[in-house]
Amino acid sequence: MPLIPHKNYPSPQDSTRKKASNRMKRSPWQIQKTVILALLLRELKTRFGAHRLGVIWLFLEPALQTALLMFIFSFMQKQALIGIEFPVFLLTGVMPFLMFKSIAMRLMNSLEGNKALFAYRHVTPMDTFVARAVLEALLYLAVFFILACGLIALGYRVELLRPLEFMSIIATLAGMGLGLGLILSVLADAVPAAKTFVGMAFMPLYLLSGIFFPLTIIPEQYREWLLWNPLLHAIELVRATFFVNYSVDNGISFAYIFSVTIVLMFVGLWLYRYRRLEMASS
Amino acid sequence: MIELRNLTKSYVTKGKRRYVFRNLSYTFPDDVSIGLMGRNGAGKSTLMRLIGGIDTPDRGRVHTDKSISWPVGLSGSFQGTLSARDNVRFVCRIYGAKGDALREKVRFVEDFAEIGDYFDQPVKTYSSGMRSRVAFGLSMAFDFDYLLIDEVMATGDAHFRAKSQQVLQEKCSRSKMILVSHNMADIRKHCNVVLLVQDGGVTLFEDIEAGIRAYQGDPKPVTPVTPVTPVTPVTPVTPVTPVTPVTVTPVTPVTPVTPVTPVTPVTPVTPVTPNN
Numbered sequence: 001m002p003l004i005p006h007k008n009y010p011s012p013q014d015s016t017r018k019k020a021s022n023r024m025k026r027s028p029w030q031i032q033k034t035v036i037l038a039l040l041l042r043e044l045k046t047r048f049g050a051h052r053l054g055v056i057w058l059f060l061e062p063a064l065q066t067a068l069l070m071f072i073f074s075f076m077q078k079q080a081l082i083g084i085e086f087p088v089f090l091l092t093g094v095m096p097f098l099m100f101k102s103i104a105m106r107l108m109n110s111l112e113g114n115k116a117l118f119a120y121r122h123v124t125p126m127d128t129f130v131a132r133a134v135l136e137a138l139l140y141l142a143v144f145f146i147l148a149c150g151l152i153a154l155g156y157r158v159e160l161l162r163p164l165e166f167m168s169i170i171a172t173l174a175g176m177g178l179g180l181g182l183i184l185s186v187l188a189d190a191v192p193a194a195k196t197f198v199g200m201a202f203m204p205l206y207l208l209s210g211i212f213f214p215l216t217i218i219p220e221q222y223r224e225w226l227l228w229n230p231l232l233h234a235i236e237l238v239r240a241t242f243f244v245n246y247s248v249d250n251g252i253s254f255a256y257i258f259s260v261t262i263v264l265m266f267v268g269l270w271l272y273r274y275r276r277l278e279m280a281s282s
Numbered sequence: 283m284i285e286l287r288n289l290t291k292s293y294v295t296k297g298k299r300r301y302v303f304r305n306l307s308y309t310f311p312d313d314v315s316i317g318l319m320g321r322n323g324a325g326k327s328t329l330m331r332l333i334g335g336i337d338t339p340d341r342g343r344v345h346t347d348k349s350i351s352w353p354v355g356l357s358g359s360f361q362g363t364l365s366a367r368d369n370v371r372f373v374c375r376i377y378g379a380k381g382d383a384l385r386e387k388v389r390f391v392e393d394f395a396e397i398g399d400y401f402d403q404p405v406k407t408y409s410s411g412m413r414s415r416v417a418f419g420l421s422m423a424f425d426f427d428y429l430l431i432d433e434v435m436a437t438g439d440a441h442f443r444a445k446s447q448q449v450l451q452e453k454c455s456r457s458k459m460i461l462v463s464h465n466m467a468d469i470r471k472h473c474n475v476v477l478l479v480q481d482g483g484v485t486l487f488e489d490i491e492a493g494i495r496a497y498q499g500d501p502k503p504v505t506p507v508t509p510v511t512p513v514t515p516v517t518p519v520t521p522v523t524p525v526t527p528v529t530v531t532p533v534t535p536v537t538p539v540t541p542v543t544p545v546t547p548v549t550p551v552t553p554v555t556p557n558n
Contacts (some may be wrong), residue, residue, distance in 0.1 A: 026378055030378070031378070034375055034376065034378055034380075035376050037375065038372050038375035038376050041371075041372070041375070042361065042364070042368070042372045045364060045368060046361055046363055046364060049363070116358050116359040116360075117359055118336065119334075119336050119352050119353065119356055119358070119359050120352050120359065120373065120376055120377075121334060121335030121336065121350070121352065122376055122377075123376060276338075277338045277340075280338065281337060281338075
């Protein structure tokens, strides 16, 4: 076939050929790392939509919830909690909850958005899950600190007393979100109708997770029921790292949320392992 | 080396499981470009997807120490809200390019696609031609040992087609191809051997013409819905005989002309009856 003359395109490898020829085969770990990093950057760009309205919502959602709860509770006779600033108290409840919810929900919807990527052989569903979970955790952490700074600017006292403990609780909570998200994504892949239901299930959880009340104001006999909820544990623990004299119920334990995380991860990974072929096929 | 080990792949359609391959073991010849031929639905594309790691086999595995591309010209994986630049960057990152190498690849794709300012616009605003320009350029920016091509050689306008043919030709000096095509001209032009995919097995023909004959001599009637070859005779050195849809032939035993290594499908139940 007579080729139409046109400028000769240098192949991009021409200058890097030497490098390419003695290029080492990448180890699985290197591949994993680059894939997750690439997905992270990609998710960061797509997360907020074309018009960047998502960024505003990311800050507005927790800020509005905090403000709304403050408004509601300003009408009520609120339990005097000595040495605790109420908006700080609310924010420390709202943020961990939203982070957890967001991780789980975005993982559930992850396959839809990323299915086409599995044509690149290095990209697996798990990579997209991990990338999303990491991104959500980092985003909400950042928002948390920015809003906390906002509260400081408004004259409230926000003090993180034990940052390491705080970070380990948040990390565990993110892991729990990842575990639950894995389970939900398998569920959503198998039964797409389940998605709406899952969204609704977070509503009662919001009320039961101690976002706007400390567990200690609940009568003793009901506490053991509420204590089944690991989010309640996480939120109470987070608060204890912010307030010097925050009294925490004896039933609250880090070991509990850690075990729940392990169990959810185990179940999630097992289901993923079982269904990964169906999930990856487009 | 690309080796299939006990490869089994099935799909469930309408509640019925249909096996494309069952316990297929086969070692591909080295250093040759392979043309995959076969009827519609014989499993050519499935085989290609399995080799490319896009699909996962039910059982068995594809073993290889070569780098294998994604299907050349794949644009379905572009994120619509991102620009071509971002999409290209993403793929480059996955494949381990960073820093200067990354920039160089992006520049190459940008130059190759020739879509101007659109390169920085969201992909969803592109025409399909622009999409495929970017996609094809992206595939060409990498040095794979094997390029997987599933009949995408005829996209774009004449100028772009010529350009892509040329780049593809250049690629051949260091990359081999695994080409799925019904187009004899493409097979003749790019491939060294023909691998006939048939009845869940594969047969290698080292002589291209023999392979093409075996493919055409397939006594099974070609499904009339999809005419097999829209042969646009590209290099009519040898007059391309368009596939004459085999008229009702009595079941002539297909004589595979010099089948070098006839890999019999490993389904052991049926003895070697000519074409079921």
